Amino acid sequence: MKDIYILAIETSCDETSIAIVKNGCDCIYMNVLSQMDIHADFGGVVPEVASRMHTENITMVLEDVLKKSKMKIEDIDAIAVSYAPGLLGSLLVGVEFAKTLSYLFDKPLIAVNHIAGHIYANNLTNELKFPLLALVISGGHTDLVMMEKDYDFKVLGKTLDDAIGEAFDKVARVLDLKYPGGPNVEKLALKGKNTYKLGYYDDKNSYNLSYSGLKSSVINTVHNEKQRGNKINKSDLACSFQTQAFEQVLKKLEKAILNLGIKNIIVAGGVSASKYLRKEIKALCDKYNVNLSIPDFKYCTDNAGMIGAAAYPLYLKGKFSSLDLNASSSSEIF
Ligand code: KG4
Numbered sequence: 021m022k023d024i025y026i027l028a029i030e031t032s033c034d035e036t037s038i039a040i041v042k043n044g045c046d047c048i049y050m051n052v053l054s055q056m057d058i059h060a061d062f063g064g065v066v067p068e069v070a071s072r073m074h075t076e077n078i079t080m081v082l083e084d085v086l087k088k089s090k091m092k093i094e095d096i097d098a099i100a101v102s103y104a105p106g107l108l109g110s111l112l113v114g115v116e117f118a119k120t121l122s123y124l125f126d127k128p129l130i131a132v133n134h135i136a137g138h139i140y141a142n143n144l145t146n147e148l149k150f151p152l153l154a155l156v157i158s159g160g161h162t163d164l165v166m167m168e169k170d171y172d173f174k175v176l177g178k179t180l181d182d183a184i185g186e187a188f189d190k191v192a193r194v195l196d197l198k199y200p201g202g203p204n205v206e207k208l209a210l211k212g213k214n215t216y217k218l219g220y221y222d223d224k225n226s227y228n229l230s231y232s233g234l235k236s237s238v239i240n241t242v243h244n245e246k247q248r249g250n251k252i253n254k255s256d257l258a259c260s261f262q263t264q265a266f267e268q269v270l271k272k273l274e275k276a277i278l279n280l281g282i283k284n285i286i287v288a289g290g291v292s293a294s295k296y297l298r299k300e301i302k303a304l305c306d307k308y309n310v311n312l313s314i315p316d317f318k319y320c321t322d323n324a325g326m327i328g329a330a331a332y333p334l335y336l337k338g339k340f341s342s343l344d345l346n347a348s349s350s351s352e353i354f
């Protein structure tokens with residue numbers, strides 16, 4: 021079969037990224053232009069600034085990708101774009117850009133859900149083996165999803181309130197750490213111990229998780245200690261939060277392995293960049309002889325490579341979009 025080259029675009033949050041992916045598994049070249057430093061000054065992503073910066077940078081990012089990959093748009097088989105969920109103004113920049121390229125160069129357009137992108141990012145590192153259990157952990161998602169085949173998603177459990185990445189970002193703020201919170205909490209936690217008993221809601225009868233109670237417990241601990249004039253051990257608090265946040269995930273994965281006979285686990289989403297979590301999940305999977313796949317670090321946080329990987333099964337099925345494609349901030353796949 022002829023090789024299929026997909027030019028993929030990702031602009032759902034604060035990364036302007038374009039990649040060329042061959043056959044859904046080989047990222048030929050990828051450029052990820054992060055706006056992180058600009059948003060860090062505001063303590064989080066400012067949607068208006070993000071979409072303006074995508075508009076300013078996207079053409080330059082495309083030029084770089086074509087130059088470095090030594091490819092022309094004429095050589096590309098399809099244009100893929102992340103259309104939902106995310107920041108509406110940011111998504112729109114990518115969607116309109118993709119539609120323009122599709123029209124100008126007469127290439128099929130493929131609309132990719134951003135969360136499917138995180139799942140398929142694994143194909144850039146290890147090929148997905150079905151049936152599998154996907155742990156999706158990002159700034160907006162905390163889901164345990166069963167997949168029997170491509171694009172077949174059955175939710176086993178999900179967060180009842182906050183997403184895990186969102187909780188990391190809020191805890192980071194309370195601990196006076198810079199945006200993005202997750203990696204900074206992890207860095208601080210390295211210097212601490214799991215000494216604070218924070219607690220969280222654990223529904224033992226389901227695969228659901230909860231992060232709002234754990235997050236509030238950190239906030240209350242900081243306020244109470246301040247009121248009493250006590251000094252907070254921030255690294256111990258960061259370590260306690262991180263340990264207890266991931267403990268929930270590990271418990272549910274173990275329950276699924278024992279009760280459902282899971283043989284393949286994949287991890288997806290920005291939080292899978294956590295070195296602590298990667299080590300703990302590997303130990304759990306080794307203990308029960310379960311195959312584990314986690315994307316390379318560069319494919320964990322938002323990137324266009326994962327959109328090209330997720331577009332490939334849609335290309336094979338001929339699932340193309342029309343030029344009426346619109347962005348959506350909330351469209352879910354599960
Ligand atoms: O997938 P992603 O890049 O964007 C969304 O689609 O949400 O995920 C970003 C999230 C942020 O909440 C960030 O704090 C978190 O992933 N994150 C981490 C780590 N690296 C990124 N959380 C914990 N530990 C990390 N090392």
Ligand code: ZN
Pocket residue numbers: 134138158159289290321322
């Ligand atoms: Zn993401």
